[in-house]
Structure formats: structure tokens, C-alpha cells
């Protein structure tokens with residue numbers, strides 16, 4: 028019989044945490060020991076659809092969901108004891124260079140979630156992590172407490188100055204890249220932010236990886252919905268090197284919606 032390589036699994040919801048007015052964290056009664064930071068799940072809500080969600084922790088398996096539409100809205104209705112179906116782990120993970128001693132993670136909005144997982148794994152491997160977290164305003168910051176448990180230092184920035192330094196993540200990232208010995212940089216969040224971080228790292232000759240979000244349908248390289256720069260975000264990414272991401276004409280500029288229209 029043919030081996031099924033991408034089965035759907037179902038797990039019970041253990042805990043739901045309200046992070047803020049639009050983000051909830053969902054912790055499942057299951058571990059995914061093979062999952063690596065940067066990988067994602069295709070989370071299926073019967074009748075609503077299937078959407079990629081970054082893995083925030085593999086043990087216990089945890090995702091964080093911003094309520095912006097159909098599937099995310101349904102996930103926000105979940106209560107402890109409810110069920111979540113998913114495929115994964117899928118996609119390429121972040122790479123930490125051998126002999127790295129200190130890495131920098133830069134997260135914007137719910138992009139902080141996979142950064143926690145990366146910092147946790149770095150810490151298990153005795154690598155220090157510095158984190159820069161950016162948000163529009165204080166109430167948009169998520170997973171701050173979790174980051175403090177795994178990072179050496181955490182720096183917060185908000186666009187309106189309601190928490191941490193006023194402004195975006197770039198100035199803080201630049202200060203750290205120029206002032207400390209950082210072996211590599213990782214960014215996840217709004218694409219313009221990632222583009223700026225990628226360019227900064229290229230200027231300073233520091234290896235950098237970014238996690239690119241595109242509209243996905245199959246998650247396994249079959250349908251082509253998440254094409255970007257001749258690559259498929261689901262199987263060639265979502266993690267790309269700064270060089271590769273910056274070579275994509277659409278990176279930081281345009282997305283495609285469910286119909287494939289450029290937006």
C-alpha cells in the first residue's frame with residue numbers, strides 16, 4: 028500500500044489565551060517533536076477551509092491566530108476541549124549556522140511567534156538570542172513574556188511609543204548589528220519590515236533569513252498558489268535567505284489573493 032506522507036491529524040485544544048483584541052494563542056494536547064522553527068501547519072476548519080499557521084512551539088504544539096477572516100475567525104471560536112485538525116510540520120525551517128554564539132531575531136505582530144520557537148531551540152543549543160519586537164501600539168505586542176524566558180535581551184519598539192522605543196524595529200536592529208557580534212539574523216512579520224531588515228543585513232554582511240507569507244492552498248507544492256519569484260513559498264520556503272527574498276520582484280511590494288490577483 029502507498030505510504031501516506033502528509034496525513035491530517037486531530038488534537039484536542041488544551042488552552043486558549045487571549046493575547047489582545049485580535050490574536051489568540053491555541054495550545055494543543057499534543058507534541059510535534061519533528062517540528063523545527065520556521066515550519067508551519069496547514070490548519071483545517073471543516074466548512075471554512077485550510078490555512079497555514081506558524082508553529083510557535085512544538086511541545087506542546089502551539090499556534091497564535093490573528094482574527095482577520097473565515098478560517099482565523101472560526102479558530103477564534105475554539106474553547107478548551109475543542110478539536111483542531113492539521114497537516115504538518117511543513118516547509119523549510121530556519122538555519123542556525125554551526126558554531127553560532129549569538130543570533131538576533133526580529134519579529135513584527137504575530138511574526139514574533141515563530142521567533143519564540145527559534146529562540147527556544149537556540150537556547151537548548153547554548154546559543155544566545157537577542158530579540159527586537161515591533162508593534163503598532165502596546166496592545167499589539169504578543170508573546171513578550173515567553174520571549175523573555177528564552178532570550179538574553181528583548182527590545183520593544185512601537186510605532187506610537189506606547190511601549191519601548193518609539194519607531195520601528197530597524198533602528199534597534201541596526202544598533203545591535205553594529206554594536207554586537209551577531210552570527211545571523213532572522214525576521215518574521217510585515218513584509219516591508221523584513222525587506223528593510225534583509226537589506227540592513229546585506230549591507231553589514233550578516234547572514235539573514237526571512238519568513239515569507241503568501242496565499243497558500245495545498246501547502247505541499249502542488250497547486251502553485253503561493254508562487255513567488257519562480258519559487259513556491261510552501262516547499263521552497265517559507266524561510267528564504269535575505270539574498271533570495273530580495274531577488275523576488277514581488278518581495279515587499281505585492282501579494283496575490285485567493286484568485287491569484289495581484290494586490
Ligand SMILES: Cc1cc2nc3c(=O)[nH]c(=O)nc-3n(C[C@H](O)[C@H](O)[C@H](O)COP(=O)(O)OP(=O)(O)OC[C@H]3O[C@@H](n4cnc5c(N)ncnc54)[C@H](O)[C@@H]3O)c2cc1C
Pocket residue numbers: 067076078079080081082090091092093094095096097098099100137140239240241242243265284
Ligand atoms: C507560512 C505562513 C504562516 C502563517 N502564520 C500565521 C500565524 O502564525 N498566525 C496567523 O494568524 N496567520 C498566519 N498566516 C496567515 C494565515 O494563513 C491566513 O492567511 C490568515 O489567517 C487569513 O485566513 P482567513 O481564512 O481567516 O482569512 P480570509 O477569509 O482568507 O481573508 C479575509 C480577509 O483578510 C485579509 N487577510 C488575510 N490575511 C491577513 C493578514 N495576515 N492580516 C490582515 N489581513 C489579512 C484578506 O486579504 C481578506 O481580505 C500565515 C501564512 C503563511 C503563508
